[in-house]
Structure formats: structure tokens, C-alpha cells
Amino acid sequence: MSGIVLKNVVKRFGDETVIPELSLSIAEGEFVVIVGPSGCGKSTTLRMIAGLEDVSSGSIHIAGRDVTWLQPKARDIAMVFQSYALYPHMNVAANMSFSLRLSRTPKAEIRERVRKAAEMLELTEFLERKPRDLSGGQRQRVAMGRSIVRDAYCFLFDEPLSNLDAKLRASMRTELSILHKKLDRTMIYVTHDQIEAMTMADRIVIMEKGRIQQIGTPREVYNTPDNVFVAGFIGSPSMNFLDAELVEEEMLTVRGDGFAFPLAPELAARAKASRSSRVVVGLRPEHFAATTTTGRAADSTLAPVHLEVDVAEYIGSSQFLAARIGSKQIAAAVEVGPDTLPMTSGEYGFDTNRLYLFDSDTGESI
Amino acid sequence: MNPNSTRYGRYLIRLLIIVPGFIFTVLWFLPLLWIILTSLKPTAEILTNPPQWLPSAFSLEHYGRVLEKPVGQWTINSLYIAIISTILTLVLGAAAGYAFARLRFFGRDILFWLVLASFMMPFEVMLIPLYRMMGDFGLVGTRWSIILPSVAGPFSVYLFRQFFLSIPRDLEDAAAIDGAGVWARFVLVVLPLSVPACTAVGILAFAENFNQYIWPLIMSTSDAVMTLPVGFGQFAPSLQGSTNITQYYGMGAAAATLLIIPSLIVFLILQRFFMDNIITSGMKG
Numbered sequence: 001m002s003g004i005v006l007k008n009v010v011k012r013f014g015d016e017t018v019i020p021e022l023s024l025s026i027a028e029g030e031f032v033v034i035v036g037p038s039g040c041g042k043s044t045t046l047r048m049i050a051g052l053e054d055v056s057s058g059s060i061h062i063a064g065r066d067v068t069w070l071q072p073k074a075r076d077i078a079m080v081f082q083s084y085a086l087y088p089h090m091n092v093a094a095n096m097s098f099s100l101r102l103s104r105t106p107k108a109e110i111r112e113r114v115r116k117a118a119e120m121l122e123l124t125e126f127l128e129r130k131p132r133d134l135s136g137g138q139r140q141r142v143a144m145g146r147s148i149v150r151d152a153y154c155f156l157f158d159e160p161l162s163n164l165d166a167k168l169r170a171s172m173r174t175e176l177s178i179l180h181k182k183l184d185r186t187m188i189y190v191t192h193d194q195i196e197a198m199t200m201a202d203r204i205v206i207m208e209k210g211r212i213q214q215i216g217t218p219r220e221v222y223n224t225p226d227n228v229f230v231a232g233f234i235g236s237p238s239m240n241f242l243d244a245e246l247v248e249e250e251m252l253t254v255r256g257d258g259f260a261f262p263l264a265p266e267l268a269a270r271a272k273a274s275r276s277s278r279v280v281v282g283l284r285p286e287h288f289a290a291t292t293t294t295g296r297a298a299d300s301t302l303a304p305v306h307l308e309v310d311v312a313e314y315i316g317s318s319q320f321l322a323a324r325i326g327s328k329q330i331a332a333a334v335e336v337g338p339d340t341l342p343m344t345s346g347e348y349g350f351d352t353n354r355l356y357l358f359d360s361d362t363g364e365s366i
Numbered sequence: 367m368n369p370n371s372t373r374y375g376r377y378l379i380r381l382l383i384i385v386p387g388f389i390f391t392v393l394w395f396l397p398l399l400w401i402i403l404t405s406l407k408p409t410a411e412i413l414t415n416p417p418q419w420l421p422s423a424f425s426l427e428h429y430g431r432v433l434e435k436p437v438g439q440w441t442i443n444s445l446y447i448a449i450i451s452t453i454l455t456l457v458l459g460a461a462a463g464y465a466f467a468r469l470r471f472f473g474r475d476i477l478f479w480l481v482l483a484s485f486m487m488p489f490e491v492m493l494i495p496l497y498r499m500m501g502d503f504g505l506v507g508t509r510w511s512i513i514l515p516s517v518a519g520p521f522s523v524y525l526f527r528q529f530f531l532s533i534p535r536d537l538e539d540a541a542a543i544d545g546a547g548v549w550a551r552f553v554l555v556v557l558p559l560s561v562p563a564c565t566a567v568g569i570l571a572f573a574e575n576f577n578q579y580i581w582p583l584i585m586s587t588s589d590a591v592m593t594l595p596v597g598f599g600q601f602a603p604s605l606q607g608s609t610n611i612t613q614y615y616g617m618g619a620a621a622a623t624l625l626i627i628p629s630l631i632v633f634l635i636l637q638r639f640f641m642d643n644i645i646t647s648g649m650k651g
Contacts, residue, residue, distance in 0.1 A: 047539075050543060052539050052543075071547075072539075072542045073542065073544070073545040078543065079539075079543045081539070082536075083534060083536045085534065085536035085540035087537065087540075087541075089558040098546075099543075099544035102545040102550060103545055150544075
């Protein structure tokens with residue numbers, strides 16, 4: 001079996017269990033992003049794959065080989081660190097060629113590989129410089145370059161973009177995606193930033209408290225989150241959660257403080273089958289509309305809801321609203337066009353086809 | 367608040383630091399100055415009442431008398447012992463410090479506490495066992511008998527360990543992923559970044575070994591092994607008879623003045639490395 005497989009991996013630090021039990025299978029050539037809040041065990045997982053951290057039990061397989069107890073250098077992996085970890089006393093070329101020199105690669109080949117990697121990352125003119133003479137973005141590229149020259153089976157990234165400013169981060173995201181296509185290697189990328197996960201991943205692994213909450217494509221985790229945690233973590237601004245009760249009216253309806261939404265037939269059927277009466281309603285900010293009249297999108301069914309708007313933030317073609325439904329603070333993003341005045345309290349619409357229901361006890365999706 | 371009053375406050379704080387600092391500096395420097403001036407006085411002016419700071423005429427007679435002894439041989443011995451001790455201290459201290467900082471092995475922490483505990487042990491306690499040990503090795507009266515006990519002192523091990531702990535872990539992790547084993551990480555990544563620690567340990571070890579007195583005094587049985595401090599110690603007035611004692615004050619002062627010079631040179635050469643800290647320049651943005 002190729003790719004990377006983690007079987008029942010457990011990690012304890014002393015008495016504290018950081019990862020209770022984790023199994024994960026990553027296909028060869030796949031770009032997988034592990035995402036979660038800080039302290040969720042994502043970096044530990046990556047470091048165990050790299051061999052920088054021992055597993056307490058379980059096994060790790062890379063390209064069909066059991067590497068659980070192998071040294072990092074025997075695992076055929078490259079890694080980019082959050083701190084870049086460039087060797088301060090070596091220039092860029094020496095930083096990039098360090099691994100090749102250790103493995104006694106012929107000099108001519110080292111030169112050629114460094115040249116190629118430097119070209120790919122536009123670092124050619126900086127090869128003689130020391131890390132301290134480079135900007136943050138350039139250091140980041142050198143860290144990438146150091147792993148590219150390896151031509152390793154798998155690339156590991158530990159929050160590599162978190163020290164860059166927003167603009168550079170966005171452009172490096174694109175470059176990384178391009179790099180993945182060019183190199184066609186398995187890549188595992190750890191981040192706490194769900195935007196990075198959504199934009200780059202073939203598949204996203206969402207972790208919390210050492211456990212995998214959901215694995216899926218960006219589309220899947222956004223459209224069909226398994227539970228409240230995933231629903232709240234994926235999407236920006238994040239989903240609003242309101243306590244509600246299921247009541248039989250003309251249609252099956254969720255009713256709570258200041259709102260009542262009739263459920264779409266499919267969701268109503270699932271809600272009935274779940275037999276829970278107390279539920280949590282999930283509303284994504286972007287599924288609010290400035291109007292109550294249906295027809296914006298063909299498949300949308302707008303239900304009216306009263307929003308008490310506290311602040312309306314103008315961001316061009318839409319506005320972010322900090323508002324209240326009943327007594328509950330919520331966020332909404334409504335598309336109104338660039339010339340609209342700041343939105344005020346009143347009747348808004350919500351697309352009930354895009355409404356989420358969660359069991360209020362377990363947090364699982366209904 | 368009145369901006370003037372805060373400014374006066376700042377001046378006041380500065381004054382409170384500078385004035386005592388100045389006083390202590392003077393207090394520390396005065397005996398040294400007295401020794402240097404004494405070494406340049408004619409014998410008749412050394413012990414006067416009231417004391418006289420400046421000589422009526424500068425005289426090099428004491429230096430001449432001191433240099434009649436085999437000072438060249440003593441200097442070579444001292445340099446030989448100090449340089450080899452320093453090199454061995456650097457090599458062993460760095461290696462042991464790295465093991466304590468980064469390697470995981472059974473009993474590491476207990477061992478480290480033992481190293482620290484040996485700090486507390488006065489050297490005098492070890493004199494006799496050490497003497498017998500050197501006797502068993504057949505080393506008494508050789509330079510190596512002076513060198514060996516001083517290498518791998520607890521201080522260098524401790525200082526290196528603390529310094530290595532301050533080197534970002536990611537650097538070594540990156541090197542491990544790049545294919546470096548423990549030795550390659552230590553030699554190719556950690557040591558080149560440890561110039562400040564090596565300098566500090568180097569200066570201290572050199573000064574300590576160059577200036578040590580009691581142990582070389584016991585071990586040096588001839589001029590062939592005798593070190594500068596031991597040789598110059600012979601001029602100490604308290605070691606002389608009761609006659610014509612005054613001239614020994616001048617010779618002792620001249621010897622002490624000469625003794626400062628080598629350590630001072632080493633410090634002046636190496637001190638710029640103290641400041642040269644480039645460790646974190648490869649990290650982050």
C-alpha cells in the first residue's frame with residue numbers, strides 16, 4: 001500500500017494523552033491539510049509522521065514501509081517549519097544543499113539541483129546571502145527550497161505561512177498549490193487557518209482535542225459538516241448557532257428566541273427520524289439576504305427573520321452585520337451592492353435550504 | 367504629570383546608578399593602581415609613612431631583578447598548560463554540555479545534579495586524594511599533572527548546557543530531517559552557532575588556568591615545570607627572611623604587574639566575540 005498510513009496512533013506526554021487514538025490514510029500525491037485550533041494535536045501528529053516525536057503506540061507507514069521506529073532521515077520526507085529553521089551560519093545555497101551534502105551527492109548534481117530549486121522559487125540572486133539578510137518571505141522560500149532539493153517522497157509543512165503578512169500569505173498559498181502540481185508529491189500541511197485549508201487541500205482533516213472530527217474535501221466539510229465543531233470551524237465568518245425546538249406546524253419548523261424557520265422537506269425527514277426535539281440551528285452568515293423575496297438563486301427559499309442590527313461594516317459589494325436575533329448575537333454577510341447605505345434593523349431573509357441542524361446533546365449533525 | 371519632573375526623575379535614577387558604580391570601580395581599581403605604582407618606585411620609597419602614591423622618579427630596577435629568574439621558561443610552561451587546558455575544557459565541556467542538553471539517557475538529570483554539586487566542593491578538599499592519584503599515575507612533577515585536574519570543570523559543562531538549551535530546537539529538528547545524525551547536528555549546526563559560549567568559556571578557562579596557584583605549586587618540583595604565578599610567588603615578601611624585606615615588595619609588585627598582561631591580551635582579542643550573537647537570525651520573519 002502506498003501513500004501514508006497512520007494506524008491506531010496514540011501519543012502520551014507523561015500522564016497526559018494528547019492523541020487518544022488516530023487512524024488516517026493519505027493517498028500518494030494527495031495534498032492533505034490538517035486543521036484545528038491550537039493544542040488540538042495537529043503539530044504532534046505531523047512530528048510523529050516526521051519521526052521527531054515517538055508514538056506511544058500504533059504504527060506509521062510511508063510508501064508501504066513501516067517507519068514507526070525509523071530515524072527521520074530514513075523516512076524519505078522533507079519538512080518546512082513554522083520558524084523556517086534556516087541554519088543562520090550558512091548562506092542560502094548551503095542551507096538548500098545541506099541534506100545533499102550529508103548524503104554525499106556528487107558536487108555537480110548538488111549544484112544543478114540547487115540551481116533548479118532556486119529558479120523555481122526565484123531565489124537565484126540570493127544564493128550567496130545569509131538568512132539574516134533576507135526578508136521574511138524570502139526566508140520562507142529558502143525553507144521551501146531546502147525541502148524541494150531533497151526530492152523526498154513526502155513533504156510536511158508545519159504552519160509555514162503563519163509568520164507572513166496577509167498579502168504575502170495569500171500569494172504563497174497560490175504558489176504552494178502550483179508547487180504541488182509541479183512536484184506531484186504527497187504533501188501534509190498543518191495549519192490553524194481554515195482559509196489555508198479550504199484553498200489548498202485535496203482533503204481536509206479537522207482535529208480537536210487529539211481526535212479527528214471529520215475528513216473530507218473542502219466542499220464536503222463546508223456543505224455537510226459532521227458536527228457543531230466542524231460547522232463552526234470551517235467558514236469565515238463562522239456559523240451562528242441558535243438553540244431551538246422542533247415544532248409541528250403547517251410544516252416541521254424550528255422555533256427559537258426571535259425566529260421560526262420551516263424546514264426543507266429533506267431536512268424535515270431527517271429531523272423527524274432523529275426524534276430529538278431540542279436542536280441547535282446553524283446559520284452561515286453568507287446565507288442571509290437583504291430581502292425577504294425569493295428568487296435570488298433558483299434553489300433558494302428565503303424565510304423572513306427580524307435582525308436588530310448593531311453595526312454594519314461596509315466592505316464593498318457586501319456588508320458585514322453585527323446583529324441580534326432575539327437576544328442572541330449573530331453575524332451576517334449580505335450582498336447589497338457597493339452603493340447601498342449602511343443596513344439597519346428590519347426584516348431580512350434566510351435561505352432555509354442551507355440551514356443546518358445539530359443534536360443539542362451530542363452536537364452531531366442531523 | 368509635569369514632563370519636567372519625569373525628566374528629573376530619569377536623571378536621578380541615572381545618577382543613582384552611575385555614582386555608586388563609579389565609587390565601586392575606584393575601590394576596585396585602587397589596589398591595582400597601588401601595585402603598578404609600587405612596582406615602579408625606587409626601593410626607598412616603597413614603605414613610607416605617610417604612604418606616597420607617586421614615585422619621585424620611575425624606576426625599572428624591580429623588573430630587572432624579576433627578569434633575572436627563568437621567567438621565559440615559566441611563561442612557556444604557563445602558556446602550554448593554559449592553552450592545552452583551555453582546548454580540552456572547550457572540547458569536553460561542549461560535548462558533555464550537549465549530552466546534558468539534548469540527549470536522552472538513563473540517569474541524565476541525576477548526573478547533571480552531581481556535576482552541579484561538584485561546584486560546591488572546595489579544591490582544598492581534593493588536594494591530597496588528587497596528589498595521590500597523580501602519584502599513582504606517575505605524573506607528579508609533569509605539566510600533565512597540572513593540566514588534567516582542571517579540564518572538564520563543572521562550570522564549562524553547565525555554561526555550555528545552558529547555551530545549547532537556548533538554541534532553537536527547530537534547527538536541530540530540521541537538521542535531523544535533512545539527514546544529520548547526533549554528531550553531524552552537534553558539529554555542523556550547534557557548534558558553529560556557539561561561538562559566544564566558546565568565547566566565554568575559553569576566556570574564563572584560560573584566565574583560571576593561567577592564574578592557578580596552589581595546585582601548580584604542589585606539582586612543580588623544578589623550573590622545567592614551574593608556572594609564572596608559582597615562580598613569581600617566590601617574590602612574596604612574607605616568604606623572605608627578616609632582612610632587607612622592602613625590596614621584595616617592589617619585586618612582588620613588578621611580578622604581579624607582569625602577570626596581568628597575558629590574560630589581558632587574551633581578553634582583548636576574544637571579547638568582541640562575546641557580542642556576536644547570530645543564533646536566531648535564521649528564524650522567523
